[in-house]
Amino acid sequence: MKTSGLSELEAVLAVARHRNFRAAANAMSVSTSALSHAVAALEARIGVKLFNRTTRSVALTEAGAQFVDSVAPALSTIRDALDQAGSFRDTPSGTLRINTSAGAARQVMPVFVAFLKRYPEMKLDIVTEGRLIDIVVEGFDAGIRLAEIVPQDMIAVPFGDRQRFAVVGSPAYFSQHKPPRSPGDLNAHPCIRSRMPSGSIYQWEFERHGETVRIDGGGALTLDNPELMLEAARAGLGLAYLTEWNVDADLAAGTLVRVLEDWTPPLDGLCLYYPGRRHVPAGLRALVEMIREYADAKRGRASDKRKRRSPPAHGSRR
Incomplete structure (x- = not known):
């Protein structure tokens, strides 16, 4: 047969x-x-x-x-x-299937591009979705998510900077509304609400001096896409709660204004994660190594930047 x-x-x-x-x-x-x-x-x-x-x-x-x-x-x-x-090949080959969110994929894209250039025999199949899935059951080699939501039985490789959330609104909005000074003040503001993949509404999380606050702000608009939330905030429809990565360009350009910054401490950043019980394919090992290289280089650049900003010690020569 x-x-x-x-x-x-x-x-x-x-x-x-x-x-x-x-x-x-x-x-x-x-x-x-x-x-x-x-x-x-x-x-x-x-x-x-x-x-x-x-x-x-x-x-x-x-x-x-x-x-x-x-x-x-x-x-x-x-x-x-x-x-x-x-894995005994000199050059990794094959396809890696990776599950992540759209926002995380945009942040990791420089590494993906460099990876494919270094290993031309490799292919990446990137699937973006908001919901957190079981990557083993769904047939993925690895996932990329914020460290705080990575399953504990996975091997996690930190990648990128620590993340912070930001509450933002447009200059036109704040010309007509008094900026909130504490999370409780948000009850007097229209908030652009965020719907999770599960269908539930995401509660805005704040912390300062050991005090933790969760706010389910009221508002006329509920969205499930960060880019749409940005557009709504720019248009003056209310306040949005998004990661710094999403709003940094607008803050620099002055199209959005940040409030409650002292209530949003940093969180652990992104991680690539994969099951530890399996043999790790050569392609995945190569991607892990590249992510570590990228993270080390970024830390080195940040350290050099801090050194350049630091004033010379008293009495030191220039």
């Missing part, structure tokens, strides 16, 4: 994971028809229907669910074996 190819098994697992042929095909960088043919060929070979298909949904059959439960661990072992064999 012929054995099925790895590509067919990968196709089945992708469809089972995404519950959609088009999404699974996009994830595998193949056409929907090619993916459908691969699944159909495997079903024909083993003589069992693995999926129930309708025009609106795809679901595993009972046989399909048992098949996936049996095949997934074995295929993971095979991938690890291939990765280990590939």
Whole structure:
């Protein structure tokens, strides 16, 4: 009896994971028809229907669910074996799948660009979404998120500066409204509310001198995209609560004004994270090394900048 190819098994697992042929095909960088043919060929070979298909949904059959439960661990072992064999190559190759948020991806993009230039045989498949997922279950090699929300059972590699949030509004807005002096004053201001991927409204978090405050500010506008929140704040619709990374350019240009700065202490920055129980592919090891290089270089530049700003010691020669 012929054995099925790895590509067919990968196709089945992708469809089972995404519950959609088009999404699974996009994830595998193949056409929907090619993916459908691969699944159909495997079903024909083993003589069992693995999926129930309708025009609106795809679901595993009972046989399909048992098949996936049996095949997934074995295929993971095979991938690890291939990765280990590939690690002896002089140059890493293959595809890394990374899950992150859109904002984090923009911050890490310089590293991604440098990585692909250094390792031309590597490919990066970056998926951005707001919700925090299980990267192992969803088939990703690594994730990039704020350190405070990285699962504790993952290996985390710090990247980038510590992050702070900022409360901002436009100059036109503050020409008509008195700036808040404490978080409680926000109750008198229209706040541009932020909806989380879960559907809940994000509460603005403040801390000073050991006092912690959470505010669910009222406002006429609720958004789930930082860039839209920026546009609304620039237009004078109210106050927005965003990371410094998002608002720094506007603050420098004077199109936004910051308030309550002493109530927003820094948080740990971004981390690349991955499971520690698996063999680490050569490509992921190379990306981890590059992120560490980038972080070290950035710390060095920051240290040099502080030294240039520091006044010379008393009596020292110029």
